Amino acid sequence: MTGFTRRAAVGAGLATGFLGGVASAGALPSVVSLNPCLDAVLVNVADRGQVTALSHYARDPQQSSIARIALGYPITYESAEEVIALRPDVVLTAAHSSPATRAALTRLGIRTELFKVPNSWVENQVQIRRIAQAVGHPDRGEALIARVEAAMARSAPRPGARPITALVFQPNGFAAGHGTLVDEMMRRAGFVNVAQRYGLRKWGNVSLERLLDDPPEVLLAGQAAPNAPTFAEKILNHPALASIAPRMTRAVFPERLLYCGGPGLVDTAAALATARRQVLGAAA
Amino acid sequence: MTRRLLLLGGLCLLVLLLSGLSLMAGRVWVPWSAWTLAADPRWAIIFELRLPRTILAVAVGAALGLSGAVMQGYTRNPLADPGVLGVSSMAALGAVMTMYLSLGLTTPWLLFAAAMVGASLGVAVMLILAGGTGGTITFILAGVILNTVASAGVALALSLAPSPWAAQEIINWLLGSLADRSADDVWRALPFIAVGSGLMLMLGRALDALTLGETGAKALGIDLNLTRTLLALGVGLASGASVAVTGMIGFVGLITPHLMRPLVGHRPGALLAPSAVAGAALVLAADILVRLTPSAAEVRLGVAMAAIGGPFFLALLISMRRRLA
Numbered sequence: 142m143t144g145f146t147r148r149a150a151v152g153a154g155l156a157t158g159f160l161g162g163v164a165s166a167g168a169l170p171s172v173v174s175l176n177p178c179l180d181a182v183l184v185n186v187a188d189r190g191q192v193t194a195l196s197h198y199a200r201d202p203q204q205s206s207i208a209r210i211a212l213g214y215p216i217t218y219e220s221a222e223e224v225i226a227l228r229p230d231v232v233l234t235a236a237h238s239s240p241a242t243r244a245a246l247t248r249l250g251i252r253t254e255l256f257k258v259p260n261s262w263v264e265n266q267v268q269i270r271r272i273a274q275a276v277g278h279p280d281r282g283e284a285l286i287a288r289v290e291a292a293m294a295r296s297a298p299r300p301g302a303r304p305i306t307a308l309v310f311q312p313n314g315f316a317a318g319h320g321t322l323v324d325e326m327m328r329r330a331g332f333v334n335v336a337q338r339y340g341l342r343k344w345g346n347v348s349l350e351r352l353l354d355d356p357p358e359v360l361l362a363g364q365a366a367p368n369a370p371t372f373a374e375k376i377l378n379h380p381a382l383a384s385i386a387p388r389m390t391r392a393v394f395p396e397r398l399l400y401c402g403g404p405g406l407v408d409t410a411a412a413l414a415t416a417r418r419q420v421l422g423a424a425a
Numbered sequence: 426m427t428r429r430l431l432l433l434g435g436l437c438l439l440v441l442l443l444s445g446l447s448l449m450a451g452r453v454w455v456p457w458s459a460w461t462l463a464a465d466p467r468w469a470i471i472f473e474l475r476l477p478r479t480i481l482a483v484a485v486g487a488a489l490g491l492s493g494a495v496m497q498g499y500t501r502n503p504l505a506d507p508g509v510l511g512v513s514s515m516a517a518l519g520a521v522m523t524m525y526l527s528l529g530l531t532t533p534w535l536l537f538a539a540a541m542v543g544a545s546l547g548v549a550v551m552l553i554l555a556g557g558t559g560g561t562i563t564f565i566l567a568g569v570i571l572n573t574v575a576s577a578g579v580a581l582a583l584s585l586a587p588s589p590w591a592a593q594e595i596i597n598w599l600l601g602s603l604a605d606r607s608a609d610d611v612w613r614a615l616p617f618i619a620v621g622s623g624l625m626l627m628l629g630r631a632l633d634a635l636t637l638g639e640t641g642a643k644a645l646g647i648d649l650n651l652t653r654t655l656l657a658l659g660v661g662l663a664s665g666a667s668v669a670v671t672g673m674i675g676f677v678g679l680i681t682p683h684l685m686r687p688l689v690g691h692r693p694g695a696l697l698a699p700s701a702v703a704g705a706a707l708v709l710a711a712d713i714l715v716r717l718t719p720s721a722a723e724v725r726l727g728v729a730m731a732a733i734g735g736p737f738f739l740a741l742l743i744s745m746r747r748r749l750a
Contacts, residue, residue, distance in 0.1 A: 218452070220723065221605040222470050226453040236527075237590035239597070242605040244533045249469050258590060315589070344588045400589075 169277045170230035174199075175219050175242075178401035179233040179256060181207050182269055184214070185285050185404050187276040193229045204397050206405040221245040231275050258400070261325050262289075265402030285404060292407040296414035298331030305420050307332040308339070311363040311396050314346040314376050322402050323409070330413035332359070349379060356385045359416055361394035392416030429695060432688055436702040440483060443709040447479040450713045477608045482712045483705040484611075485603075485671055488618045488663035490704015491697060493678025494685070495625045498632035498693030499656055500565055506678035507664040510657070511571030512547040516668040517599065518575045518582075519543025524595050525582040537613050537669045544665025547571055551657045560639055564653060601672035601727025603712050614666040621663030622701065624655050629694030636693065674727045676734035677704050683741055 169191050174180045177198035184192060184207055197218050198204050199211035217223040221242050224232055232246055236257045246253050254275055259265035266286050273282025307327060309316045317323040318336040320343050327334050335357045339347040362377055382391075394416070398409045448471055449455075459467040492507035500509070507513055520540040528535055554567035579599070586592035631652040634642040639649060667674070681704040682696055689695045708730070715729045 218723065220452055221474055222451050222453045225466055225470050225474070228466055235590075237588075237594045239602075239605065240533050240536065241602075241607070241610070244609065245474060245605040245607050248607050248609070249473055258588065 170275065171228075172231045172233060172276055173217065173224055173227055173229040174233040175217070175224075175238055176233065176235035176256070177201075177205050178403060178405075179235065179272065180205065180211065181401060181405055182272050182285070182403040183233065183276070184210055186269070186273040186278050186281040188278075191276055193227045194223070206397060206401065206408060221249075224251070225249060233272065233275070259322050259402045260320055261322060262293075262329075262402070262406075265322060265406075269403060289404070289406045289410075292410040293326075293329050296330050296410040296417075298417060302331055302421065304331055304333045305359055305417060306335045306357040307359040307361055307416070308335055308347065308352070308357045309361045309394060309399065310347065310352070310377070311399065312377060314349060314352075316341055316345065316347045317399060318343050318345065322406075323399055326406065326409050326413060327361075330410060331417050332413065349376060349381060353381055353385055356389040359390045359392055359420055361413075361416060362391055363396045364393060390416075390420050392419055429689060429699070432699055433702060436699060436706060439706045440702060440709065443706055443713065444479050444483065447482065447709055447713050448475050450716045451475060452716065473607065474605060477606050477611045478603050478712070479709070480611050481603055481606050481614065481670060482709045484615055484618045485667040485674065486677060486705035486708030487701040488622060488667045488704075489674065489677040490681035490707070491622055491625050491701040492660045492664045493680075493704070494682040494693070494696045494700035495628055495632070495656060495660060496678065497682050498628075498696065499635065499652075500561060501635065502565075503683065504679070505565075506675075507660055508572060508675065508678070509565065510547070510551065510568040510660050510664075511573075511575060512544050512551070512657075512661040513664050513668045513673065514572045514575035514579070515547030515550075516540040516544040516665040517673055518578045519546075520598065520669060520672075521579050521582050521595050524591060524598065525586065527587070527591065533609070534613065537610070540669030541617070541665060543575075544661050544669070547575070547665070548657050548661035551661075552654060555653065560649075597725070598672045599727075600725035601674040601730070602723070602725050603671055604723055606670060610670045614670045617662045617666035621659045621661070621666070624659030625663065626697055626701075628652060628655060628659070629697055632693040632697075672727060674708070674730055676730045676738075677707055680734050680738050680741070681707060683738070 169188065171191055171193045172183060172187060173194045174183045174192070175196050177196055180195040180199040183195070192214055194215045194217045195211050197216045199214070199216060200208055202208040205211060217227070219238065219242060224246060230252065232251055232253045234243055234246075234253055234255055236255060243253060243255070254271065256268050256271075257264075259268055269286055270279065270282045273279050273285070309323060309327075316336050316339070317334070318341040319334065324334045324336075336347065338355060338357075339351045341347060364377075392412075392415065394412055398405060398412060451470070453467070453470055455467045455470055459465040460471055462468060489507060493505075496505040496507060496509060497503055499505075517540070519542050520536050522543075523536045523539045528539075550571055551564070551567055554570075555564040579595075583592055583595055586595065631642065631647045634645040634647045635652075637645070643649060664678070681700045685696055685699045685703050689699055708726075711730050711733060712726055714733070715724050715726050718724050718729075
């Protein structure tokens, strides 16, 4: 088959391309990220020159914690064509991306690093270290981890403070249950996630009825997007919620803090600390 | 006869022309020098990404166009399309289950295999439900039931999705796309599509005879049970394999036979080959258009197909009404 020799030739061509690129960038690999969560870690651990492109989600202020920074970076729309044309050494991609695109990149011999959704801070640390290792700056990965841990320590409750029951409440009643990174962050900030009370396992929607029946002390509510009163967001400001307002504090918890770990956890920790102070007062 | 050959030749030429365009169209402009120089990384964009995509567009388009022509001929109903048989939905259900269970993260062939298992289950159920003495009506009703049940299964998987990302992945897949397909996908789907299309092309005489009704066809010596079995197998293999690599792409099977009917006359047997080639041209054209639209992420092929197909169908309907009035 000529196909094989041709493919080998492509591989060789790509390899020489890499070597050339590596030599000019001072032996540090160039990286393309195809996922907004990985984008946020990448811009924190890599040199500007190493980041060949971020994902297009990175510029969306609703979803991304680095929307402003991302404006200064090129982006791709997750197509293999764009990635190949950029000739990166490493591609960072997430488990729920298009399987066809991942398979195409693997076939073409481009090193792809696959990341699952982190379910705990430990898992997230492993990912941060992997990304930092891939870009050749392991020290910056450790620095980022230290920064997040410092933020967690700042937002931790005083010893002996009583735990507060809380529930994440996003458009459509979407909430995070046990075994998620948000759940761990809540615990570290002195909350008890009561999603299980409403029949939730890992991720899912909490019905308004069950919430009204047995409200938590704090509702970590998302903010309705400006000028976008969608059906899903109406539930956040449902009139029925007013009836339990005296028994339940409402704190701001933007939806973008829900999914990604990495540097976004600094904001998550701060938002949770603010919510705790809202309930317990400045003493907490 | 010469007119039909002329039409087929013209359509083939159109497919060739569009194939050339399809190799050139995309997000990245690849200069001519890269086409011949295998050492240029952009060579891979043409031959490892766009070539498989083009071949798949032709194969899937042909499979869907042919399936549509066969279904409309068999049911003697101009509204039938491959989806009516329920096999596409069963294939989709199989594929969605792998995403729901987060399988196939490192084994890309699993999705295809699951979709084909779904499609074959669909064909088997069809043949059991409508086999034996059942007429055309039983067959269609069995298909509608299967379609409904499979669609409900897909909807259930969506609403019970374990995480928002899994749900997003399922939706993206269901909308149908040819983006970044590789030669592996071609090798997986092509044998099934070829065998299925071969089976369907054998049905021409039976479909012509069926225009006289079932008793008329029987009088002409057509074995209706054999026809039904070949049809279920042919449509099942071809459209099942298509769904397995691209996701759901609607409208092609429905409109292609209508496009060809004014050109070849109202004999369903004569409609088969032109519908296959026209289907290929249609999907290729839509896939090129999808890549050239200057939107953020690529528009899904299934969506584009419906967006183009809808108004087109309307124009066809209006002109037909004028002719009939």
